[in-house]
Amino acid sequence: MKPKKSKSDLKIAEDQAQILRERAELLLPEDTSSLPKDLSPEKMQEQLQELHIHQIELEMQNEELRGRKAELSAEKERYFDLYELAPVGYCTLNEEGEILQANLTATILLGTPKSALIHHLISKFIIHDDQDICYFNRKKLLSTHLPQTCEVRMMKSDGSQFWAQLNSSISKNKQNKIILNVMLHDITERKKSQSDLSIAAIAFESQNGIVITDTKGIILRTNQAFSRITGFNSEDTIGKPITIVKSGRHDKQFYDLMWSTLKTQGRWQGEVWNRRKNGEIYAELLTITAVKSEGLGATHYVGNFSDITEDKESEAAIHRLAYYDALTGLPNRRLLQDRITQAIASSDRSGAYGAVLFVDVDHFKTLNDTRGHNMGDLLLVDVAQRLRSSVRQSDTVGRQGGDEFVILLDNLSSDMTEAATMSQQLGEKLREAMERPFNLNGVEYNCKISIGISLLTKEDTIDDLLRQADLALYKAKDAGRNTLRFFDSAMQEALNLRTALESELNDAISQDQFRLYYQPQVDRKGHIKSLEALIRWSHPQRGLVAPDDFIHLAEETGLILTLGKWVMETACSQLKQWEMHPHTSALKIAVNVSAKEFRQSDYVAQVERIIKASGINPLLLKLEITESIVVENMRDTIEKMNALKQFGITFSMDDFGTGFSSLSYLAQLPLDQLKIDKSFVVNIPGTKNDEMITRTIITMGRGLEMNVIAEGVETLAQREFLEANGCTAYQGYLFNRPLPITELEEFLKRDQD
Ligand code: C2E
Numbered sequence: 244m245k246p247k248k249s250k251s252d253l254k255i256a257e258d259q260a261q262i263l264r265e266r267a268e269l270l271l272p273e274d275t276s277s278l279p280k281d282l283s284p285e286k287m288q289e290q291l292q293e294l295h296i297h298q299i300e301l302e303m304q305n306e307e308l309r310g311r312k313a314e315l316s317a318e319k320e321r322y323f324d325l326y327e328l329a330p331v332g333y334c335t336l337n338e339e340g341e342i343l344q345a346n347l348t349a350t351i352l353l354g355t356p357k358s359a360l361i362h363h364l365i366s367k368f369i370i371h372d373d374q375d376i377c378y379f380n381r382k383k384l385l386s387t388h389l390p391q392t393c394e395v396r397m398m399k400s401d402g403s404q405f406w407a408q409l410n411s412s413i414s415k416n417k418q419n420k421i422i423l424n425v426m427l428h429d430i431t432e433r434k435k436s437q438s439d440l441s442i443a444a445i446a447f448e449s450q451n452g453i454v455i456t457d458t459k460g461i462i463l464r465t466n467q468a469f470s471r472i473t474g475f476n477s478e479d480t481i482g483k484p485i486t487i488v489k490s491g492r493h494d495k496q497f498y499d500l501m502w503s504t505l506k507t508q509g510r511w512q513g514e515v516w517n518r519r520k521n522g523e524i525y526a527e528l529l530t531i532t533a534v535k536s537e538g539l540g541a542t543h544y545v546g547n548f549s550d551i552t553e554d555k556e557s558e559a560a561i562h563r564l565a566y567y568d569a570l571t572g573l574p575n576r577r578l579l580q581d582r583i584t585q586a587i588a589s590s591d592r593s594g595a596y597g598a599v600l601f602v603d604v605d606h607f608k609t610l611n612d613t614r615g616h617n618m619g620d621l622l623l624v625d626v627a628q629r630l631r632s633s634v635r636q637s638d639t640v641g642r643q644g645g646d647e648f649v650i651l652l653d654n655l656s657s658d659m660t661e662a663a664t665m666s667q668q669l670g671e672k673l674r675e676a677m678e679r680p681f682n683l684n685g686v687e688y689n690c691k692i693s694i695g696i697s698l699l700t701k702e703d704t705i706d707d708l709l710r711q712a713d714l715a716l717y718k719a720k721d722a723g724r725n726t727l728r729f730f731d732s733a734m735q736e737a738l739n740l741r742t743a744l745e746s747e748l749n750d751a752i753s754q755d756q757f758r759l760y761y762q763p764q765v766d767r768k769g770h771i772k773s774l775e776a777l778i779r780w781s782h783p784q785r786g787l788v789a790p791d792d793f794i795h796l797a798e799e800t801g802l803i804l805t806l807g808k809w810v811m812e813t814a815c816s817q818l819k820q821w822e823m824h825p826h827t828s829a830l831k832i833a834v835n836v837s838a839k840e841f842r843q844s845d846y847v848a849q850v851e852r853i854i855k856a857s858g859i860n861p862l863l864l865k866l867e868i869t870e871s872i873v874v875e876n877m878r879d880t881i882e883k884m885n886a887l888k889q890f891g892i893t894f895s896m897d898d899f900g901t902g903f904s905s906l907s908y909l910a911q912l913p914l915d916q917l918k919i920d921k922s923f924v925v926n927i928p929g930t931k932n933d934e935m936i937t938r939t940i941i942t943m944g945r946g947l948e949m950n951v952i953a954e955g956v957e958t959l960a961q962r963e964f965l966e967a968n969g970c971t972a973y974q975g976y977l978f979n980r981p982l983p984i985t986e987l988e989e990f991l992k993r994d995q996d
């Protein structure tokens with residue numbers, strides 16, 4: 244819209260018309276007498292014609308003038324549009340910087356009316372800090388006469404600021420004076436986005452590694468910190484999948500969770516182990532942000548990370564300091580407590596016993612006092628090392644403080660006595676580990692330890708356990724050191740007995756305290772066909788000890804090997820003696836063989852040696868093996884059985900039906916006999932289940948062409964049931980108890996008679 248002409252403009256026009264009129268009157272001739280007085284009609288006509296033409300001429304001139312005037316005012320409006328309302332501000336300055344003219348845009352930009360601009364210095368509208376820029380710019384323009392540009396902050400009259408670009412050029416006015424034409428652009432917006440960009444650029448090149456990927460994880464951009472941390476420069480990475488930094492330390496589940504969090508929440512933060520270009524694994528704290536575009540969902544991912552490997556390392560160092568003993572490197576009291584708490588919880592879940600052992604170095608104080616603390620420290624380090632190498636990887640050896648160590652055995656056994664035995668055995672192993680003298684800086688030193696043990700169950704608290712183990716340790720010290728003690732006295736008693744038995748058992752062979760008893764095995768007619776050799780221990784104080792009370796112990800200690808050999812030799816020499824008498828020469832002897840014996844690699848050779856040495860007929864020797872032997876190693880069992888069968892030895896499967904009996908293995912074994920376990924026999928007839936098992940075993944045996952014997956036959960009813968179902972041999976109190984050789988021979992004589 245054009246602005247209305249101002250009042251002052253109209254006034255100027257009126258004034259100009261008046262001046263013209265006055266001048267015209269002055270030009271009018273004063274003496275009008277020179278004009279003709281009387282004119283002929285022709286002349287008049289001529290004059291009139293002349294006037295008429297003149298009038299038309301004037302009219303035409305007027306018309307032209309009006310047209311020119313209209314053109315001028317249109318021009319003026321155009322000028323107003325172009326100049327005053329130009330999109331940039333225009334100012335005309337003199338050499339000193341005084342504003343001579345300014346367009347409307349300039350007044351709007353500066354928020355200042357023209358009257359307050361004209362005749363003022365332009366520097367008045369430039370902020371103080373930028374005035375020099377403007378000054379030098381003007382100086383350069385004046386000296387070079389070349390157009391100049393500068394950017395300055397200008398100030399409106401209300402005090403607000405804006406960024407302006409000033410483009411100035413030089414020209415001369417009508418009076419031939421130099422004037423400066425200045426164009427003013429408001430560049431505030433551009434400046435702002437420029438600074439936003441430089442802020443973004445600075446932020447991108449921050450200390451943190453930044454990586455931008457597309458939604459498929461292909462790297463689009465990385466910053467310098469990324470290269471510094473990972474060792475991969477941008478050529479290595481751009482266009483590659485982000486997985487190039489993967490360390491392999493996290494499983495699929497970890498990444499799956501990361502992606503699903505990113506998808507649902509648009510952001511993920513966590514610690515990640517990645518791999519540098521040189522293969523080194525490092526830890527980073529990573530934040531991934533999804534860049535979303537409206538309607539499109541995520542378009543990019545921005546990963547921002549810092550290298551926290553050092554933090555992790557110092558974290559680990561702090562952890563070491565907090566949880567490990569500086570001298571020995573063992574877990575300290577705090578970590579031990581953690582582990583014991585865990586062990587109690589684990590015992591609650593598994594129902595198994597654990598144990599806490601308190602280990603104390605005997606006479607440590609004396610060493611410390613007489614040889615100095617350095618020596619003491621050396622010993623502690625060595626003791627710690629020996630303790631550590633004596634336990635399982637899963638057990639904890641910790642230093643409780645001073646010369647006290649704690650050993651935590653987790654998950655020993657759900658049987659209390661067994662758990663106690665295991666911890667006792669370990670305790671003994673620890674004591675043995677100290678037997679070798681220590682070398683402390685060239686000085687030989689003998690060190691013993693005392694041990695207190697408390698079994699750990701789910702009912703215990705950590706305080707209970709430590710107190711009990713400590714008490715047990717004092718008992719051990721009281722007992723003269725270099726020993727171990729249990730907290731629980733009943734358990735201690737049981738273990739004492741066991742320990743005593745163990746040492747006595749060791750001597751029993753050399754002291755000839757074992758006896759072989761023989762229990763007859765009869766056929767349908769009740770005729771004795773063979774005898775099972777059953778061992779007894781004739782203990783000088785305890786009397787006759789049954790095998791159930793010592794075979795297990797002998798198996799555990801390995802004594803069973805010597806014992807087994809003794810049984811085999813005794814049985815064979817018995818066979819040899821019987822060979823000479825017609826009424827005993829056909830009798831067989833069945834010998835029980837333990838898994839541990841049978842597993843010996845030279846078992847076959849041992850048996851061969853004994854049968855050769857005794858000179859018996861191997862056909863008379865029957866070996867009773869159990870399913871546990873077979874289950875351990877089927878192939879080895881079959882091989883050994885076949886080798887022994889080559890000599891003529893026969894085999895009976897003892898305790899059949901109680902183990903893992905399965906037809907598949909039974910058919911592969913070169914067995915001669917199945918022995919129905921007495922636990923089934925005791926319930927027949929009457930218990931349907933056991934009746935069925937018994938019947939099945941008999942049928943199975945016959946199908947496999949093995950003879951079937953029932954053990955533990957005590958009643959006639961049992962015998963009749965068995966017979967009715969096809970069983971052909973029996974053993975049990977109904978016929979005979981196991982008898983010592985003299986009684987047996989008497990019985991055999993009577994049986995003959
Ligand atoms: P086993 O091989 O099952 O031996 C049978 C057990 O049942 C014997 O116990 C025997 O005395 C007992 N018995 C016999 N008839 C009856 C009866 O009518 N009723 C009842 N209730 N029991 C009867 P024993 O002699 O105490 O032997 C126990 C276990 O000791 C044997 O079980 C065997 O596993 C083991 N054993 C015995 N002697 C030896 C041996 O020389 N070497 C090995 N490795 N183990 C042996």
Ligand code: CA
Binds near residue numbers: 867897
């Ligand atoms: Ca047996």
Ligand code: CA
Binds near residue numbers: 897898920954
């Ligand atoms: Ca048996």
